Amino acid sequence: MTERLRRLLRGADRADAPQVPAPRAVSADARVADSLRALLDDRAVPEAVRSELAHDFDRVERMLDKLERGELHVAVFGRVSAGKSALGNALLGHEAFRVGVLHGTTTQAAHAPLDEAAAPGLVLIDTPGINELDGEARERLAFDVAEVSDLVVFVADADLTRDELDALKLLAGTQRPLLLALNKIDRYGDDEQQTLLAHLRAKTEKLVRAEDVIPVAALPAPQRIVETDAAGREHVSEQPRPPQIAALRERLLAIAEREGKTLSAINAGLFAGRLSDQLTARIAETRRALATRVIRQYCIAKGVAVALNPIPVADLLAAAGLDAAMVVQLSRVYGLPLTRRESGRLVATICAQLAALMGAIWGVQLVSSALKGLSAGLSTVVTAAAQGALAWYATVLIGRVAEQYLIHGKSWGEQGAKRAVADIVRDLDRDSILREAREEILQRLKTRNRT
Template structure:
């Protein structure tokens, strides 16, 4: 089959169009249009903060690339293998041109290289050459190879003999990416027919469950030149080497078959999976940013309440009833989490949290709390020091209310199946009371002293 005929057949199958000289067939619903719509929605989502877009800029660029690839109907194929197994040579043989550098020394392929096939520049097959899995600085380059596999639709693994442990481990890792795998036994011209067939059967047995039997193929990307002996007119023999054409026809046919069977669906599935992972990353970054903003907001209200209580001390038993600042804080927290509460709703939420805290703060626990607040204070118990201790209790109460309200909002305005009592108890248990009170005393004392200067 000529290269031109091969590319026409490949292109038609990737686009679900009839090849020249064939009857039209019904268009296959591969779901790629729905995936493309999902990618556009993710790219255009106004709810994603600019800071998160900036942090994940590389991932968003990859989504843009995947969307363009879907629209062009491309199938991306990564070529893996050891150094000198003939990865780059195989890519060149499939392309019919020298697109990838070929060498025998380590380090020839230092970055992932892309080459769009000659007659499929907009909607065909894209080969991705990768560093050898046994490169000298192997860990970094192996990671690069697997990163490329993550955004490829199909993987060709190239070997030139029986698989080493390193190669088999790499195959298992690649199989876990859920990409279709082809195993190409390169340099097959070095073997006799029986030896080659025996080696193929052995490879199929070793890769059972990883690679389909029909996808273990023999190729010769760069066959050894043929030794030719010529006898001149005087009867003298002259020996020279004659290059032989690459033999990759079987691999080409398998690629055609996969394109016909799965075509653009492979790209759609891969893009959808990657978009799902990016969505999870975006959600995690947004949650992380919200937690940081919420922590700062709660801290500011802690200072406000702690100083207010220190300047106008009230009985410890009434600390949780001072809900004005707490209600305002909860309103602000609800906006941070995109679930706005009215002032009345915020007041009711603070009342629920305060009731649960009051139930937890029995007489014994309350005395321990007061002791913690006064811990480390001088025996003289000056007015300023006592005020700082009382302010620290107000600070601590605000931390509890803020964290409990935050948990309620993260749950989508819900306490969950365990209810408010358990949720508030978990918040109390998760916080280091003594360290919070120590920080509160130090901050309030510093502010009280500055006011007296």
């Protein structure tokens, strides 16, 4: 990549002997490329989550392609009409970006966040001005591109405004190498230029290294030439002047030579890490939502079954079987399948801890079960909803505790099952759960009686 950059930036018309990349850089590229492929191919990512983050997965694919092609991506930022597009064209040596005097010439490109011009080993990304009329949206778009770029060139043509300085701080926070290009220096005399450069270096000393504040003239004003003919008449003409970008070109080359592919690999790795964190969070949310539905389904099944069963204690035994089935379903949601025997042991452990914490509740449930039998079912209307609600509440407790056990990789953690159960009991709103359960069970009992 370095040699390709050298030929691009220096305009060489021949290829020198290829350089051998440093083993460390190659190793970094290989590791990051492997991690990107693993992220793309991870079958544990639910299809719904993959679809939701499709844009980010597309980015990962582009980053992988970029690594394999050995490219360095350089994003060019700045205020409207500061000369970003002209500077990109000057660096590339051809008209790749639109240049105009109208406010906000650079807007967007089809099928890509922003206009991109590629050359072997180097991709320049031209961005909309940070102070466009709909600037907030465009700034988000610009910083979005910075996140997947390897290096940032910020273009200014005078002292930095408050908006420019704020944008520079945000860009510095992306931890990319940051260059500040003072454009249109042909408008300043030598003393003015040096004074302005010194001022900018002092103003940005915590954001940009002094050597990375560089004067350029991407599109210098043409030179005015006055000639006098034989008759003494003056003729005025203008002669274009070449861009003054040698210092910036050499600085880009030095960064590429010093860091090369490693810089691109690190930035790709950082983005992949953030996407991995997003995936982890979204998968956790998706699993939690699905687990909540599973628990509610079993709450309804268990609550109604207990409320309708007139045989003393037998309803409680049947309910234990439902709890074990629920835990099996939850284990599948979290990708840690349990056998029916394992789920039964887990339910037994949870119930033992619950009994120690809430013995009075289980006592009430046993009394209600016995009462239904002794009254030959006559008191069912009075007691069924209450007993079913307690069964519902017990299912919520067992389900949430089992869920925590699975979230932690089939482990109770350092503090054990007792603490895990106690935390769930403390965090759940028992009264609201019981109220919801009674209402749901009574509604279902009424529907059953009508049919």
